[in-house]
Amino acid sequence: MSKVVIFKGSPRKNGYTAKLLEQVAKGAKSKGAEVIKFDLNDPGIRGCQGCFYCRTHDGCTVEDYLHPMYEAINEADAIVFGSPIYYYQITGQARVWLDRTFPMVAGLKDTFVPRHPGKKLITIFVQGSSDPKIGAEGIKFVNDIFKTYGWKLEDNIHYCGTSHNPDLTMFDELSLRAFKDGKNLVG
Numbered sequence: 001m002s003k004v005v006i007f008k009g010s011p012r013k014n015g016y017t018a019k020l021l022e023q024v025a026k027g028a029k030s031k032g033a034e035v036i037k038f039d040l041n042d043p044g045i046r047g048c049q050g051c052f053y054c055r056t057h058d059g060c061t062v063e064d065y066l067h068p069m070y071e072a073i074n075e076a077d078a079i080v081f082g083s084p085i086y087y088y089q090i091t092g093q094a095r096v097w098l099d100r101t102f103p104m105v106a107g108l109k110d111t112f113v114p115r116h117p118g119k120k121l122i123t124i125f126v127q128g129s130s131d132p133k134i135g136a137e138g139i140k141f142v143n144d145i146f147k148t149y150g151w152k153l154e155d156n157i158h159y160c161g162t163s164h165n166p167d168l169t170m171f172d173e174l175s176l177r178a179f180k181d182g183k184n185l186v187g
């Protein structure tokens with residue numbers, strides 16, 4: 001059975017990011033995948049402690065809410081990450097999580113070796129401004145890091161303009177695209 005792991009970087013339980021991630025989950029489940037979700041706003045999450053254990057070991061010394069994600073990622077066929085844009089970047093919650101994904105590579109910068117390459121990847125971003133350039137750099141930053149991990153970007157959804165008169169027709173189209181993305185992760 002295919003395994004899909006979803007990371008939700010928005011604190012809003014029913015916001016646009018959450019809804020798009022849910023569509024990916026539904027699509028994957030419709031093809032029989034097992035879906036595991038991590039809410040990056042969980043109060044039980046600690047930041048990276050900078051111990052460098054993961055430079056020489058495939059694991060993390062921080063025993064918290066996120067700890068089970070390492071096994072979940074190792075076993076996963078696909079990773080799905082979603083975050084709103086806050087101050088031109090992913091949310092603080094998602095940024096804390098990103099540091100904790102350091103075990104995905106061995107070694108030090110310039111000699112990074114992916115430990116769990118080949119996962120399919122879907123990324124989802126949502127922003128208040130209708131100008132996609134606002135979030136573009138933050139999105140590139142995250143997608144580039146995932147590339148370093150050897151994860152293969154299958155689709156990147158960027159929904160813009162939630163602050164004023166959101167384009168709900170566009171949102172419906174992207175929701176359908178997210179559902180199809182989820183289906184395509186399987187098989």
Ligand SMILES: Cc1cc2nc3c(=O)[nH]c(=O)nc-3n(C[C@H](O)[C@H](O)[C@H](O)COP(=O)(O)O)c2cc1C
Pocket residue numbers: 010011012015016017018083084085086087088089126127128129130134162163
């Ligand atoms: C602290 C904070 C900072 C934000 N910064 C930006 C920003 O830099 N650019 C932007 O377009 N929207 C910004 N927004 C708006 C969010 O991206 C927008 O509300 C988005 O729809 C939230 O996603 P969600 O519905 O999934 O929670 C910010 C919102 C908050 C709360």
